[in-house]
Amino acid sequence: MQDMLPSDIGEVITRLGDSAQLFAGKTVLITGGRGFLGRYFVEVFAGLNKGMLKKPVTVIALDNLITSRHAPPMNHDHMSFVAHDVIQPYDHPGPVDYVIHAAGIASPFYYRAYPLETLDVAINGTRNMLTLAEAKGARFTFFSSSEIYGDPDAKHVPMQESYRGNVASQGPRACYDESKRVGETLSYIFHTKFGTATTIIRPFNVYGPGMGEADYRVLPNFASRIKAGQPLNVYGSGVQTRTFCYITDALVGFLLVVLKGVPGETYNIGNPRPEISMVGLVEALGAAVGRAVPYNLIEYPDSYPADEPMRRSPDIRKARLQLEFEPKVDLDDGLKRFMDWALATYKGTN
16 A cells, blocks of 8 residues: 555646746755654655656755654655765755655654653754755755744734744653744754744644554544554543645645745644644544544543643744735644545554
């Protein structure tokens, strides 16, 4: 079974339209190139190179494979993989036009296991990639996180980019949340001090085919248990809410930021509707697979970081106005695509 759906890649390319020609003849360096998002970037660029672009785009994908060692091999013309840890400096010998800094440890399970590495990739790795972008005159895009908003005050939901957040500097989530905040600060400094064309993306709960079964985030976890015929474990009261953005919508938004984002600006990229509780998500998954899905409410396990935000929903007005970004895949459609893929792919071992 394929790691992702070819129809999804085609959908992203179609929706980019003529904007994609800005990549023609350019060189793109992607960190985290074998991770969930990185692999999608690579496949979209590979698709663009198949007769879409006037000149092919060259892609260099960097990854240390700490959480993506089982990713399928990368084998496309005009693309190369470099095994490299971005906490160490990297100097590409040729030109670089775009740096997409997507390396990071985003799963709570993994950033609790690798807290220092999580800090390093978002702080030292970001500085190294900014230094490269500044030297090459490249546009730089930093992948931050919706986690920088922490557990928001209800009057700030949906969250605008101007909201400063409610984040603990100490605690099991701090290594991720605070490192992303420092990465944003570094991007701001390079833009204001050196004139580097930096943009920042704050993704909101992106999902889709290609998510690893052992990723330990909510949708892969639920899908694996559904495959195994086991009841789902919903942590806490189940009333905590999220919005979920299907991968095709996310990729379109990300690439619009890379190409057209205003230097120095930050963009929420996600789908603001619906804001759904975890119990509601179980019911939506049942509709996606055509049967009721049993679940249990359980206490948070010791392996799960405390201080989980109760609500998470993006205000995407800036991306709509400046980039003409608009999510197209509703939750029912996205969950159906994801679950069809996951049930055919996962082993049901979680």
